[in-house]
Amino acid sequence: MMQSFYKIIYLLLILSSTYLSSQLRIEITGGSDEPIRVAMVPFEWKLNSAPSQYLHEIVKKDLESFAEFAVLNPEDMLSYPSLEEEISYRDWRLLKVDYLIIGSVLKSEIEGEINIAYSILDVSRRKNIHKALIKGSVKSLKRMGHNISDRIYHKINGIPGIFSTRIAYVDKPLSDADSYDLRITDIDGDGDLSLFKSNQPILSPDWSPNGKEIAYVSFEEGTSRIYIQELATGNRRALKRERGINSSPSWSPNGNYLSAVLSKGDNPDIYLYNLRSNAWTPLTGHYGIDTEPDWSPDGKSLIFTSNRSGSPQIYEINISSMRIKRKTFEGTYNARARYLPDGKNIIYVHRRKGVFHIALHNLRTGKISILTDTFLDESPSVAPNGNMIIYATKDRETDTDILAGVTINGKTRFILPSVSGGAREPAWSPILDKY
Amino acid sequence: MQNLFAGFFVSMFIHIGLVLSLSNIFSIDLLAFQADYSQPIPAYLVYEKPKLVSKKENKIFIKKILIEPNSQIDIKEMVLKADEEILALESKASKTTTFAQKKTNLNQQNQILLFSSIIEEQIRAVWKKPIVSEEFSVELILSLVPTGEILNVKVKRSSGSDAFDRSALIAVAKVRKFENLKMPAQLFDDNFRNFTLVFKPY
Numbered sequence: 001m002m003q004s005f006y007k008i009i010y011l012l013l014i015l016s017s018t019y020l021s022s023q024l025r026i027e028i029t030g031g032s033d034e035p036i037r038v039a040m041v042p043f044e045w046k047l048n049s050a051p052s053q054y055l056h057e058i059v060k061k062d063l064e065s066f067a068e069f070a071v072l073n074p075e076d077m078l079s080y081p082s083l084e085e086e087i088s089y090r091d092w093r094l095l096k097v098d099y100l101i102i103g104s105v106l107k108s109e110i111e112g113e114i115n116i117a118y119s120i121l122d123v124s125r126r127k128n129i130h131k132a133l134i135k136g137s138v139k140s141l142k143r144m145g146h147n148i149s150d151r152i153y154h155k156i157n158g159i160p161g162i163f164s165t166r167i168a169y170v171d172k173p174l175s176d177a178d179s180y181d182l183r184i185t186d187i188d189g190d191g192d193l194s195l196f197k198s199n200q201p202i203l204s205p206d207w208s209p210n211g212k213e214i215a216y217v218s219f220e221e222g223t224s225r226i227y228i229q230e231l232a233t234g235n236r237r238a239l240k241r242e243r244g245i246n247s248s249p250s251w252s253p254n255g256n257y258l259s260a261v262l263s264k265g266d267n268p269d270i271y272l273y274n275l276r277s278n279a280w281t282p283l284t285g286h287y288g289i290d291t292e293p294d295w296s297p298d299g300k301s302l303i304f305t306s307n308r309s310g311s312p313q314i315y316e317i318n319i320s321s322m323r324i325k326r327k328t329f330e331g332t333y334n335a336r337a338r339y340l341p342d343g344k345n346i347i348y349v350h351r352r353k354g355v356f357h358i359a360l361h362n363l364r365t366g367k368i369s370i371l372t373d374t375f376l377d378e379s380p381s382v383a384p385n386g387n388m389i390i391y392a393t394k395d396r397e398t399d400t401d402i403l404a405g406v407t408i409n410g411k412t413r414f415i416l417p418s419v420s421g422g423a424r425e426p427a428w429s430p431i432l433d434k435y
Numbered sequence: 436m437q438n439l440f441a442g443f444f445v446s447m448f449i450h451i452g453l454v455l456s457l458s459n460i461f462s463i464d465l466l467a468f469q470a471d472y473s474q475p476i477p478a479y480l481v482y483e484k485p486k487l488v489s490k491k492e493n494k495i496f497i498k499k500i501l502i503e504p505n506s507q508i509d510i511k512e513m514v515l516k517a518d519e520e521i522l523a524l525e526s527k528a529s530k531t532t533t534f535a536q537k538k539t540n541l542n543q544q545n546q547i548l549l550f551s552s553i554i555e556e557q558i559r560a561v562w563k564k565p566i567v568s569e570e571f572s573v574e575l576i577l578s579l580v581p582t583g584e585i586l587n588v589k590v591k592r593s594s595g596s597d598a599f600d601r602s603a604l605i606a607v608a609k610v611r612k613f614e615n616l617k618m619p620a621q622l623f624d625d626n627f628r629n630f631t632l633v634f635k636p637y
C-alpha cells in the first residue's frame with residue numbers, strides 16, 4: 001500500500017520535473033529605446049475662476065525633462081475624456097499611447113483649496129493602475145503639478161519621481177570675486193532663492209535627511225567652520241569648532257550624526273559629530289589625508305577619499321568594525337565619492353588621460369562606467385531616486401561654471417537652466433514632498 | 436525477494452525523481468530539450484560537411500535565417516527547403532539511422548531557434564523597460580493558438596517590482612498576435628503552445 005503510494009508520488013515528481021524542464025524558455029534582453037508615451041488629457045476645470053497654470057503643461061515639461069517619456073500634445077488627441085467611462089481605448093491605442101492620464105480639478109469646501117482627482121490608465125491592457133485625490137491650495141498649483149508628475153513617474157518607472165526636489169548650490173558670480181551665495185532652486189530652475197550670503201568662501205552644502213536643514217562650511221570668521229541652517233526660519237547654528245580645517249559635512253541617514261573632516265591631529269581625518277551631545281569622535285587616524293566622507297544609505301559605513309596609498313583613492317570604512325577597505329584601483333585620481341541610494345553603486349570623480357570625468361562604479365562587480373564627457377567635472381551629487389546625477393562643470397564656450405546633469409545610464413544630459421555663470425558644489429535634496 | 440524488488444524500484448524512482456527535480460532547480464538541462472539560443476552552433480555542424488553539398492550556398496542560407504528572422508520572407512517555405520536539403524544530404528550520406536536521427540533533431544532545434552528569435556524580435560520591438568539600476572527579471576507563461584494569437588499570459592515569477600512586471604505584460608498585450616509563426620502542428624504543440632518568456636533589462 002505504502003509502496004504504491006510512493007511510486008505514484010515519484011511518478012508525479014518525475015512527470016512534473018520533465019514537464020517543467022522541457023518547456024521552452026525565450027529570453028528577452030533589453031527592450032526598445034523609445035520613450036514611454038504618455039497622454040495627459042487637460043484636466044476638467046470645475047472652478048469658477050480661470051486657472052493660472054495648466055497642470056498638463058507642468059506635467060508634460062516635468063516628464064519630458066529627462067527624455068524618458070514622450071508626452072502627447074493635447075492638439076493631437078482625438079477626444080478629451082475626464083472619466084474612465086468616456087475613454088475609447090482604441091483611439092489611444094492608435095495614437096500609440098502607453099499610459100493615459102485623466103482627471104479633474106474640483107472645488108473644495110475649504111476656501112482657497114482645491115481637490116485634484118486623477119487616474120493613470122494602462123492603454124494596452126485597458127486597466128486603471130492608479131487613482132488618487134490630492135488636496136492643495138489654488139496658489140500651489142505648480143507644486144501640485146510636480147507632485148502629480150512624481151506620482152506618475154513612480155507608478156510607471158517603479159522609482160520615486162524627483163520633480164518636487166530641490167538643489168542647493170554655491171553661487172560665485174564671475175563679476176564679483178568676493179561674493180559667495182548659498183542658494184536653493186527647484187530642479188526646473190524656478191523658485192531660486194538665497195539662503196546665506198557672505199564675502200568669505202562657502203563650501204560643501206549637504207541636506208539633512210528630512211530636507212529641513214542644510215549643513216555647510218563657511219569662512220566668515222576667517223577660518224573654516226561648519227554651520228547648520230534651517231530652511232523654514234533661516235536660523236543658523238554653528239558646530240563646535242576645532243583647531244585647523246573643519247570641512248565636508250555629511251549627514252548620517254538617521255539625522256543624528258554628521259561626519260566631517262578635522263585637521264586637529266595635524267593632518268585631515270574623518271570625524272563623527274554627535275548632534276545631541278555636540279562632541280567630536282575620530283573615525284580615521286592615518287598620517288595621509290582623509291577627506292570628503294559620505295554615508296552609505298544603511299548608515300553602517302562611510303566612503304571617503306584618502307591619499308594614503310600615494311594617490312587619491314576611494315576607501316570604505318565600516319563604522320562598527322572600523323575596518324577600512326580600498327575600493328578603487330583604476331587610475332591615479334579617484335575622489336569625492338557618493339553612494340547611490342541602492343548602496344551597491346558609487347559615483348566619483350575619475351581622472352582618465354588627464355581629463356576629469358564622473359564615473360559610476362558597481363561595488364559588487366567592480367564595473368566602472370564613465371558617465372560624462374566634458375572637461376572638468378567635479379562634485380557630483382545623486383538624485384534621491386538614484387537615477388540622475390548633478391555635477392559642476394565648465395562651459396567651454398563661455399568659460400563659466402555651470403551645473404550639468406546626466407542620467408545614470410549616461411544617455412540623457414541636461415543643464416540646470418537658472419544658473420548664472422558661477423555655480424558650483426551642487427547638492428541634491430532628499431524627497432521633499434512625500435506622497 | 437518481493438520486498439527487495441519493490442525496494443529497488445522505489446529507490447530508483449526516488450533517485451530519478453531527485454536528479455530530475457534538482458537538475459530543474461539548478462537549471463541543468465539533463466534531457467537537453469532546451470535549445471541554447473545564444474549559440475546557434477548546431478546549424479553550422481550540419482552544413483560544414485564539405486563532401487556533401489557545396490559549402491558556399493549553404494552558409495549564405497544559414498546566415499539569412501539568423502540575421503533576418505522577422506523580415507517578410509516566407510518562413511514555411513524556407514523551413515521546407517531546409518527539410519528537403521537535409522533529406523538530400525541524408526540520401527547522399529551513409530544511411531546509418533543514428534546519423535539521420537541526429538540531423539532531424541538538429542533541424543528541429545534550428546526551427547525552434549528560428550521561431551524563438553521571431554517571437555523575441557516582436558516582443559523586443561514593443562517592450563519599453565522602465566529604468567532600473569538593479570538586475571530585475573520577470574518570467575511570464577504565454578499560451579498561444581496556432582495562428583500565433585496569445586490566448587493567455589500569466590506571471591510565473593515576479594521581479595518584485597510592479598512597474599517592471601507591468602512593462603513586460605504591456606509588451607505582451609501590445610503584440611497580441613505573433614506574426615510569421617507558421618510551423619508544423621507537432622512542432623507548435625511540443626514547444627510553442629505554452630512557453631516561458633523571460634524579461635531581463637540588461
